[in-house]
Amino acid sequence: MENRKADLIGIVRSAWRDTLGYEKFNDDIGFFDAGGDSFMLISLIGKLSQSSGLTIRAIDVLRAPTVRNQAELLGQLMSEGQGERQ
Numbered sequence: 001m002e003n004r005k006a007d008l009i010g011i012v013r014s015a016w017r018d019t020l021g022y023e024k025f026n027d028d029i030g031f032f033d034a035g036g037d038s039f040m041l042i043s044l045i046g047k048l049s050q051s052s053g054l055t056i057r058a059i060d061v062l063r064a065p066t067v068r069n070q071a072e073l074l075g076q077l078m079s080e081g082q083g084e085r086q
Helices: 002-020 038-052 058-063 067-080
Strands: none
Touching: 002 038, 002 067, 038 058, 038 067, 058 067
């Protein structure tokens, strides 16, 4: 379980790094507070979807604004079997 959580946090961190263009950020800071904007959010969602194999809704990412929250969201979607690509 801890390995899965670490893997999910790694997926989200990687997507944030690729989207924001820098390496270091706090796992508990919101995406917009870390320098993201609405255009970057669309890119982030695409990267998260591609990396996780899940379809992720923008509203869910907005409700889970931090790295930690987004990793939990991915875990929840996976465990519920929601958002899986067909």
